[in-house]
Amino acid sequence: MAKKEVSNISGVLVKKEKEILDAWIKAQADLPAFQKGLITAKQLEEESSRFLKLLVKAVAGGNLEDITAPEYDEINKSLADLSTSRASIGFSPSETTNFILSLRQIFIRILQKEFDDRLDTLVNAGLVFADLLDKLAIVTFEAYVKGREEVIREQQKSMLELSTPVIQVWDEILILPLIGSVDSARAKQIMESLLESIVTTKSSMVIIDITGVPAVDTEVASRLLRTMQAARLMGAESILTGLSPQISQTIVHLGVDLSGFVTRASLRDGLELAFRKLKLKVTKAEG
Amino acid sequence: MAEIKKIKNREIILKIEEEYHVGVARRAAAEHARLMGFEEVRTTLIITAVSELARNILAHAGKGTVTFRGISTGEKRGLEIIFADRGPGLEDTARVFRDGYSTKDSLGIGLSGAKRMMDELEIESEPGKGTTIRVRKWL
Numbered sequence: 001m002a003k004k005e006v007s008n009i010s011g012v013l014v015k016k017e018k019e020i021l022d023a024w025i026k027a028q029a030d031l032p033a034f035q036k037g038l039i040t041a042k043q044l045e046e047e048s049s050r051f052l053k054l055l056v057k058a059v060a061g062g063n064l065e066d067i068t069a070p071e072y073d074e075i076n077k078s079l080a081d082l083s084t085s086r087a088s089i090g091f092s093p094s095e096t097t098n099f100i101l102s103l104r105q106i107f108i109r110i111l112q113k114e115f116d117d118r119l120d121t122l123v124n125a126g127l128v129f130a131d132l133l134d135k136l137a138i139v140t141f142e143a144y145v146k147g148r149e150e151v152i153r154e155q156q157k158s159m160l161e162l163s164t165p166v167i168q169v170w171d172e173i174l175i176l177p178l179i180g181s182v183d184s185a186r187a188k189q190i191m192e193s194l195l196e197s198i199v200t201t202k203s204s205m206v207i208i209d210i211t212g213v214p215a216v217d218t219e220v221a222s223r224l225l226r227t228m229q230a231a232r233l234m235g236a237e238s239i240l241t242g243l244s245p246q247i248s249q250t251i252v253h254l255g256v257d258l259s260g261f262v263t264r265a266s267l268r269d270g271l272e273l274a275f276r277k278l279k280l281k282v283t284k285a286e287g
Numbered sequence: 288m289a290e291i292k293k294i295k296n297r298e299i300i301l302k303i304e305e306e307y308h309v310g311v312a313r314r315a316a317a318e319h320a321r322l323m324g325f326e327e328v329r330t331t332l333i334i335t336a337v338s339e340l341a342r343n344i345l346a347h348a349g350k351g352t353v354t355f356r357g358i359s360t361g362e363k364r365g366l367e368i369i370f371a372d373r374g375p376g377l378e379d380t381a382r383v384f385r386d387g388y389s390t391k392d393s394l395g396i397g398l399s400g401a402k403r404m405m406d407e408l409e410i411e412s413e414p415g416k417g418t419t420i421r422v423r424k425w426l
Contacts, residue, residue: 156307181313183306215313215331217338218397246331253332254339254400 009125010059012114013107021052023106031102033095038086047082051099054078064128067135079136080143087147096144100137104130164190166197173205173274174198174236175267179212187223191230198236205274206231209267211242221256228261237277238262241270290360291367297357303341303372304350312341312353316368319355323366324426332404333366333424339397340370340420348374348417358423365406365425373417380410 013020025048028034034044054075063069067076079100086096108126115122164186167175174197176190194206208224210216216224228238240263243251251258264270275282301312316337320330337353344351351372358367377383384399402408405422412418 250335253403255396
């Protein structure tokens with residue numbers, strides 16, 4: 001399209017900034033995201049006004065097409081930050097993208113007033129501007145997804161911390177209840193915290209309970225074997241418990257050799273064995 | 288052998304690119320096996336074989352896919368699972384089934400173990416092109 005028309009559009013945007021901002025804030029206040037109270041009216045106003053200022057600055061040079069150009073750097077970054085922070089306070093993807101998309105109608109109305117006697121210019125301006133907003137909306141969406149991925153990674157880390165406690169149940173007896181899948185990151189953590197606990201508690205028996213492990217494939221088996229071997233080197237004997245009939249059959253089919261280690265069907269049996277090995281006896285109190 | 292037909296609407300494809308995808312494939316295997324009517328022991332065998340072969344994709348090819356589909360020969364029904372990757376492939380497909388053979392630092396019993404846990408296992412591989420492993424378990 002002609003250069004003159006492009007500068008017309010950016011000119012309108014610069015000239016009508018205040019009018020656009022007011023209409024835009026009003027439109028956003030009606031959206032469900034605002035109604036839910038996820039952000040305050042003041043925040044909404046600040047964010048909208050900052051964004052519009054950056055947009056006006058970016059289009060001032062007449063570039064309404066290439067948002068990878070340097071004049072759009074600031075606006076891209078601010079949009080990405082906004083989306084990430086909105087993702088983390090609970091905005092849905094559509095609510096986040098609506099921040100940009102709600103601007104489209106308002107701008108088209110303004111253009112309509114401005115160019116009502118020149119249909120060609122109006123259509124062209126509308127198309128160019130809608131296209132620009134679409135590109136910016138995609139930026140918000142990509143940033144939103146990245147924000148969510150960050151949340152998921154954080155959650156994974158928290159779960160990792162939660163899921164591998166080493167518990168001292170009696171003098172010299174540790175229990176390591178494994179729940180969920182034993183991936184490489186967890187296996188490393190399990191090994192480290194177990195070996196450390198063996199030293200600090202001066203334990204000689206370690207009960208590893210796999211009742212909550214969904215599948216023992218060769219990878220999991222080899223990690224368990226290594227953990228038990230390492231414990232043995234530190235002077236602690238391991239008892240593997242919680243082998244369900246299904247898991248036992250799987251281990252046999254797989255051909256994993258556990259013959260060098262003591263195993264028991266239940267945690268209860270394992271604990272009883274540990275007591276016996278330490279020459280401890282549990283008896284009912286008199287009276 | 289009778290012709291194996293796909294059962295309609297019973298096919299899903301999952302990607303294997305990160306370690307947690309192995310867990311996703313395992314849960315899908317459990318769901319498919321139970322839905323088709325496999326009992327607990329055989330379901331666990333299927334889950335473990337899937338875990339094994341999906342991990343192999345990660346370890347040797349980096350990424351690939353797992354496809355689950357219900358199949359039928361007319362007389363019997365079963366579950367077919369296909370593990371495909373475009374990784375380095377294998378020179379000698381017979382050798383990998385020998386217990387104790389391992390190119391990585393592992394137990395070296397995964398593939399033969401998976402074969403023992405399933406009813407059928409077919410492997411197609413070409414060096415430089417990738418590997419496709421098909422396993423079947425009949426009801």
